[in-house]
Amino acid sequence: MDLHLQKSKVKSQKSKATITGSKSETNRLLLLQALYPNISIENTSISDDSEVMSRALNSQLTTHNSQLIDVHHAGTAMRFLTAYFAQKENCEIILTGSSRMKERPIKVLVDALQQLGADIEYLENTGFPPIKIKGKKLTQNKVSLPANVSSQYISALLLIAPKLENGLILTLEGDITSMPYIKMTLEILHEIGIKTSFLGNKITVCHAELVSASQFTIESDWSSASYWYSIVALSEIGFQVTLSSYKENSLQGDSALVNIYQDFGVETVFNYNNSITISKERIHNSQLTTHNSQLNNSPDIAQTIAVTCFGLGIACDLYGLHTLKIKETDRLEALKTELSKLGAQVCVTNNSLHLEASTKFLENQKINTYQDHRMAMAFAPMALKVPIIIQEAEVVSKSYPTFWHDLKNFGFEITSV
Structure with missing residues (x-):
């Protein structure tokens, strides 16, 4: 079309x-909800990516036949689900995606999971989907990986870490990319009661068999808000739009948009009801x-x-x-x-x-x-x-x-x- x-x-x-809710937060919480069913979530993303995550996590899996799960274009789902199914005992799945997904590297994550004991093999090209995963208990608890690649690899490991019987000690090598996404993952783990630490280049996540019942209202997606910031910036002085719900x-x-778009004459006001009003106050500097x-x-x-x-x-x-x-x-x-x-x-x-x-x-x-x-x-x-x-x-x-x-x-x- x-x-x-x-x-x-x-x-x-x-x-x-x-x-609607942030895709990044939604997909993290959907995975944690699969690990800890007493977590409840509101204002979830209605994106394709989150729908793919939800369907895959609710699949009825069996050890008798490999089940095919197609994530289409959903990169976050590919990375998160690879880690999730690697630690899920007594399941066997083939994880694939679109033609572009088969060109997107996953070797860094697979190598890290294999260090933990995961059983994963490539079905076409080494380092790329599709992959075959035989879920098993992961008993190793130390792993290292380059930090200057997609932060989704790091978050994928952190999200399954509390279910590993010995937790996880993750060493990051080199400069870290997209630090806010790593901090988002750690903060969500903290909010459900998981003990974590991030000192220097080392992240530690403790094992937790159970967590207390928790309810989350997911913040709306700032990436989606960016297009409204652009519309306001390109509009006449005086135009404003109110978006919900943001913190x-x-x-x-x-959320760096708030400061960046001041260069373009756009101001942001955080309202009492968790909405924001963005307005074109002046021409750009x-x-x-x-x-x-x-x-x-x-x-x-x-x-x-x-x-x-x-x-x-x-x-x-x-x-x-x-x-x-x-x-x-x-x-x-x-x-x-x-x-x-x-x-x-x-x-x-x-x-x-x-x-x-x-x-x-x-x-x-x-x-x-x-x-x-x-x-x-x-x-x-x-x-x-x-x-x-x-x-x-x-x-x-x-x-x-x-x-x-x-x-x-x-x-x-x-x-x-």
């Missing part, structure tokens, strides 16, 4: 939107010729920021983006290609993106989304500047299924082509 977004204007100066002391690294962001801790908002800067006619230098090359697509090359279609001058390295300032936008360009939800949503706000076509627009269901419906409610003119 391709969508044509006419050059649009938001229909109301004051609007509201509801965004000022968020566990999510993408006239002294700002180039926006700089170090995004090691929040790489998922890089696409949004790059498009915002392009729409505002600001240059940008974004750093700390090496993990974007192994996402749903190589997001750095994808950004370069699609922004160039609109008239941008972009260059990328293995971990950075550099955009030159431009005030000319080419109309009705077809933006390839590469089966990547964030490409679709990051480029959509450009419709406030120029008509644009988003290809394979249904991909937004991966994290934000109601995205196009919400945009229409705000006044965006959207038709199928």
Whole structure:
């Protein structure tokens, strides 16, 4: 499904939107709920990724036949489920995914799990899905892995750690990527009563056979909020939108939006009812010729920021983006290609993106989304500047299924082509 977004204007100066729970928090809690059934969860994500996680964790498994579980494009589910099924005794599963998923590396995690005693084998290409897992009791409790790869590998190990009979001592080697996601995992473990420590490069998680009954209300997804920050930034002064439900002391690294978007004239107010109001208070800083962001801790908002800067006619230098090359697509090359279609001058390295300032936008360009939800949503706000076509627009269901419906409610003119 391709969508044509006419050059649009938001229909109301004051609007509201509801965004469901964080995909990151939801998937962590779904796995912990599978380990400890007395945990209850509210405001779960309605994303495809979380649906995949939920279905897989509720599968009726048997040792008689290998059960096939297809996670499609869900990278978080692939990593978390690999760890979960490795420690689940008396099950045998084949974990696979889309053609792109079969290109996304998983060797670092599999090596770590094998250090703990896991029985995992590759079925096609070494280091990549699909993999066959024979669940068993994992008795080893010490493992090390590179820290400059996806933090999902680290979180996958931490989430199963309390169920390992001797807990886990995890040593991280090198510089740590996406620290907020690791801290999110540890904080959630702490909230259900698991004892943990993080000293230097060593994380310790204690064994816990049982935990006290807990109820969690998941904070809404800051990554999804980023597209509204971009819409506000590209709108006229005075436009504001209220989003629910968000916390000022968020566990999510993408809450860095609050500070980053001040450069673009966007202010954030945290309301008493756990909502936020974001508003365009001024034009962006006239002294700002180039926006700089170090995004090691929040790489998922890089696409949004790059498009915002392009729409505002600001240059940008974004750093700390090496993990974007192994996402749903190589997001750095994808950004370069699609922004160039609109008239941008972009260059990328293995971990950075550099955009030159431009005030000319080419109309009705077809933006390839590469089966990547964030490409679709990051480029959509450009419709406030120029008509644009988003290809394979249904991909937004991966994290934000109601995205196009919400945009229409705000006044965006959207038709199928």
